[in-house]
Amino acid sequence: MYYPYLRGKQFELLALRELSRNGALPDYSRICPIVEPLKDDSSTNQNAFSAMLDCGMRFALVLNPFRGEFRRDTGKFAQDFLNYVQKYQHASWIPAFLIDSNVDLAKRLIRKLNLEGVMLIAQEDVDLEKIRDLLDSGVVKYLVSPESKMNMRKIQRMHLNLDLIRIDDKFPQVKRNNDYRNTKESPNNEDQLFSEEYIFYKEDRYAGFSDYTLLTKDLADGGALPYVVAIHLTYVGKDAEIRVRHFLSDSNSNGRENIQKKFAEAAEKAKKFFAKRWDRTASVDELVQFMEDGHYPGLGSIKKISIKHHIQLVDHLLREDDGR
Incomplete structure (x- = not known):
């Protein structure tokens, strides 16, 4: 559960x-x-x-x-x-x-x-x-x-x-969205392990497992428009673990201007990543539709979509596990 x-x-x-x-x-x-x-x-x-x-x-x-x-x-x-x-x-x-x-x-x-x-x-x-x-x-x-x-x-x-x-508390927290970007020091920073609890919680004698979805335990108030738009989405890795991928905008030299373009850049990366994946959910479809309609839904809606996608993904994985 x-x-x-x-x-x-x-x-x-x-x-x-x-x-x-x-x-x-x-x-x-x-x-x-x-x-x-x-x-x-x-x-x-x-x-x-x-x-x-x-x-x-x-x-x-x-x-x-x-x-x-x-x-x-x-x-x-x-x-x-x-x-x-x-x-x-x-x-x-x-x-x-x-x-x-x-x-x-x-x-x-x-x-x-x-x-x-x-x-x-x-x-x-x-x-x-x-x-x-x-x-x-x-x-x-x-x-x-x-x-x-x-x-x-x-x-x-x-x-x-x-x-x-x-x-x-599973979500990897950084000070700035740009800190999720791959660097020489952190070459895999845009893609990180999130959780394996759905696989092992019963073996570890727990009745269920909990996390803060694509948020952190620390309570933070909403901020201003970001310099870098980041879309965080979970997916299933090659060893059945849940991973989180950070899709980041690229045209970030002009500060907080043109947020729609930045959202489109990040959402386009998500669209390409999930194009042929079985773990694409209706929530990913919703995100892609915003991008294709040329609409920036706002930071809260992006977080809402990430949360829904994660819960839908975990639900699917638990169903698969119960069916084995």
Whole structure:
């Protein structure tokens, strides 16, 4: 099972809405997004939640957010969502809680709202003793954390009925898009290993795996128009590993001018790369259509397309693996 970790930015929520449309995925049995809200905008959030609930896409929702516009939230978001979701009688969602720095609020809400089947999320290595009371209570079903052999052994000794999910920060981050370009020092910088977890997570005794898709764990605000347009797309390498390729614009000497031309250059490279590949998705087709129409869709839409493509690709790989 793949648990892509997404923040509540507009383009990430739009990616989930579009993946909820008929035909975007064959079904929703292998994908369970984890959503951490950032904006206290009920209509934007609910549009994404409704789309997933209506199509039957299971998702986990962080009910104790503390970033973005929720720095002072004391449980109002959780209560508002529970009131909203009541109209969905057979809603398939998981109450999730961050435990790195907001564990006290998590404990209060779980008890106050009488929640079960809870997901706890640790984005750093977690001391299980700090949440031992929650684990012993039987309300926790999922624990998301970075790989830890020590915690794996502890969970086994505690005989807990937990689904342990490993989360990794996989996307290679650089200061500038141009740093993805091949150089003498880094001759393969435009093409890098992304993940092999879909192959090995069961062997490593995990119930699922998670990452931040084509984004990083670090939360960054949007910036100005880039000097270099970069389109990041995953694909399957020769040894079945997932790799990420960075398609970069070339006409970058004029600063931030002519963004449409730069987008077209990067998108043309993506089009040629995926022209005859089996792992080309409908999201790549969408990107190519923008380029052929002479339209620059904006940085957010490019990220949205990259996220959708990656989730569609992982879903396909999990289906293939299940069919073997």
